[in-house]
Amino acid sequence: MKKLSSSLLNMVIVLTLIAVIAGGILAYVNSVTAPQIEKINADNLAAGIKSVMGGGDVQVAPEETMTATIGGKDKLFAVYPVSDASGTSLGKAIKTSENGFGGDLEVLVGFDPEGTILGYTVLQHAETPGLGAKAGLWFQKDGKGNIIGMNPGKNNFTVSKDGGEVDAITASTITSRAFLKAIQNAYDTAYGNSSK
Amino acid sequence: MEYILIFITAIFVNNVVLSQFLGICPFLGVSKKVSTASGMGMAVTFVMTLATLVTYCIQKYVLDPNGLGYLQTIAFILVIAALVQMVEIVLKKVSPALYQALGVFLPLITTNCCILGVAILVIQKDYNLLEGMVYAISTALGFYLAMVVFAGLREQMELNNVPKAVKGMPLALITAGLLSMAFMGFSGVDSGLRLLFGLD
Amino acid sequence: MSYFKILKNGIVKENPTFVLLLGMCPTLGTTSSAINGLSMGLATTFVLILSNLIISLIKNLVPDKVRIPSYIVVIASLVTILQMLMQAYLPGIYATLGLFIPLIVVNCIILGRAEAFAAKNGPVESIFDGVGIGIGFTIALTLLGACREILGTGVLFKSDDFGIAGIPLQGESGGMLMFVLAPGAFIVLGYLIAIVNKMRKA
Numbered sequence: 014m015k016k017l018s019s020s021l022l023n024m025v026i027v028l029t030l031i032a033v034i035a036g037g038i039l040a041y042v043n044s045v046t047a048p049q050i051e052k053i054n055a056d057n058l059a060a061g062i063k064s065v066m067g068g069g070d071v072q073v074a075p076e077e078t079m080t081a082t083i084g085g086k087d088k089l090f091a092v093y094p095v096s097d098a099s100g101t102s103l104g105k106a107i108k109t110s111e112n113g114f115g116g117d118l119e120v121l122v123g124f125d126p127e128g129t130i131l132g133y134t135v136l137q138h139a140e141t142p143g144l145g146a147k148a149g150l151w152f153q154k155d156g157k158g159n160i161i162g163m164n165p166g167k168n169n170f171t172v173s174k175d176g177g178e179v180d181a182i183t184a185s186t187i188t189s190r191a192f193l194k195a196i197q198n199a200y201d202t203a204y205g206n207s208s209k
Numbered sequence: 210m211e212y213i214l215i216f217i218t219a220i221f222v223n224n225v226v227l228s229q230f231l232g233i234c235p236f237l238g239v240s241k242k243v244s245t246a247s248g249m250g251m252a253v254t255f256v257m258t259l260a261t262l263v264t265y266c267i268q269k270y271v272l273d274p275n276g277l278g279y280l281q282t283i284a285f286i287l288v289i290a291a292l293v294q295m296v297e298i299v300l301k302k303v304s305p306a307l308y309q310a311l312g313v314f315l316p317l318i319t320t321n322c323c324i325l326g327v328a329i330l331v332i333q334k335d336y337n338l339l340e341g342m343v344y345a346i347s348t349a350l351g352f353y354l355a356m357v358v359f360a361g362l363r364e365q366m367e368l369n370n371v372p373k374a375v376k377g378m379p380l381a382l383i384t385a386g387l388l389s390m391a392f393m394g395f396s397g398v399d400s401g402l403r404l405l406f407g408l409d
Numbered sequence: 410m411s412y413f414k415i416l417k418n419g420i421v422k423e424n425p426t427f428v429l430l431l432g433m434c435p436t437l438g439t440t441s442s443a444i445n446g447l448s449m450g451l452a453t454t455f456v457l458i459l460s461n462l463i464i465s466l467i468k469n470l471v472p473d474k475v476r477i478p479s480y481i482v483v484i485a486s487l488v489t490i491l492q493m494l495m496q497a498y499l500p501g502i503y504a505t506l507g508l509f510i511p512l513i514v515v516n517c518i519i520l521g522r523a524e525a526f527a528a529k530n531g532p533v534e535s536i537f538d539g540v541g542i543g544i545g546f547t548i549a550l551t552l553l554g555a556c557r558e559i560l561g562t563g564v565l566f567k568s569d570d571f572g573i574a575g576i577p578l579q580g581e582s583g584g585m586l587m588f589v590l591a592p593g594a595f596i597v598l599g600y601l602i603a604i605v606n607k608m609r610k611a
Contacts (some may be wrong), residue, residue: 282489
């Protein structure tokens with residue numbers, strides 16, 4: 014077949030055709046994948062909430078948004094009140110973020126009704142791979158800097174370097190500080206600045 | 210204050226080439242002489258600032274209101290390609306001197322991933338227009354700095370006697386590695402600044 | 410040219426990373442581990458094969474002057490499709506590779522092969538070229554990722570996204586972290602290319 018010549022009409026027709034076909038295909042693929050992407054995000058959140066609340070059969074109430082002014086800027090917290098099958102409140106799961114070493118560190122943390130930490134999971138981070146990324150395990154129950162069972166309102170919830178009760182991740186003080194700060198902020202917003 | 214923070218972070222702490230790996234092709238390709246490296250750096254600064262401004266407006270005023278977010282990649286790359294062409298034509302007419310200096314680098318910029326990368330990052334980081342512009346300019350200056358410093362190192366190394374297998378690209382890459390290590394010395398500076406400015 | 414020769418050409422003679430030195434951004438940016446490198450290589454291969462095929466099919470319908478913009482639209486659409494599919498079915502690895510997925514659009518390998526091969530050859534040859542270059546790129550990225558992972562963490566083929574524990578090759582924390590970080594990428598690739606140069610001369 015002979016190659017189409019570069020006349021203006023040909024060029025316009027071809028470019029428009031390609032753009033329309035490409036746009037059509039993309040719109041179709043988007044309509045197929047969009048619900049799936051939404052479902053995955055919702056599933057991940059539901060699984061995350063379940064795990065930070067200590068597992069078991071839990072009912073998650075719809076998201077509530079709380080705002081707090083921290084460091085002169087408004088910060089948003091997504092709060093998910095959780096109750097057990099019979100409707101008794103188990104506490105709250107809160108999505109909170111803080112500036113870490115390389116970018117935002119986003120944590121989902123579960124509190125019981127008194128504000129004691131039940132569990133946490135790191136949702137998103139941009140920390141140094143291998144070092145800051147350890148936050149996912151370090152502060153868990155069998156990790157070296159266990160925070161499960163602590164209450165940011167009662168315990169001194171800072172790293173030991175700053176006079177607190179939590180052991181920082183080796184060589185990642187900044188990440189550790191950001192992590193604890195994110196949880197502290199979530200606590201302060203949802204439970205208020207109580208006795209310390 | 211936030212703008213100073215964005216500025217310093219983008220140039221030194223998260224240098225676009227040495228820690229984010231964007232724009233590696235021109236970084237390795239046109240860094241044999243300081244003069245060409247500086248020309249490329251300037252061309253990138255120019256296009257990146259313009260491109261970020263235009264893509265930001267397209268995202269906020271065309272794609273987002275119409276729910277066409279999924280066309281982001283395709284829209285951005287076409288805009289950047291068209292913009293580069295336009296800059297080339299306008300420069301040729303308006304300022305032949307500047308065209309002489311930047312002209313040869315302009316066609317290479319369309320496939321320079323730091324332009325598209327920064328345009329997407331500005332949207333991902335949810336910056337407002339002013340923050341986005343500061344971020345784009347600082348990132349471009351960071352690119353300029355890395356290019357010129359690296360070209361200076363390479364000019365010096367031309368004269369050295371190294372094993373044949375290492376000559377050329379391998380040596381350039383290893384040097385880039387050492388330079389990147391030097392820039393790692395800046396890491397943490399942004400956290401310090403944030404404390405200093407009371408943003409924490 | 411026989412199909413086998415086209416394949417071998419892409420993997421060995423015109424290896425995009427070690428010989429042509431193209432597509433350096435994802436090569437350095439996504440190879441913090443072998444699995445990440447492998448995933449990026451496969452993602453690029455997917456786009457490369459399809460873009461080669463489509464461009465070789467439409468090459469006669471596209472007037473010369475609008476060739477490049479048309480090719481870019483084709484490539485960008487393929488990348489967007491890949492992006493949506495990965496987001497829907499492989500969200501973990503999509504988050505890890507992050508920005509480098511949309512940046513496949515400006516990977517010089519893809520547009521380069523479209524111009525240098527697909528625009529001149531038939532669809533079947535173009536597919537083989539895409540497979541060959543894609544495999545060459547994937548091997549290079551996996552090798553670089555593996556070297557960095559072993560030196561940096563002491564483990565091989567570990568991936569949290571796929572839940573693979575990996576093969577421990579050194580003690581608990583027996584790695585030099587620098588190799589996982591940015592400087593390690595440059596240095597390891599520099600030495601790998603030096604070794605390839607040495608072998609090609611020999």
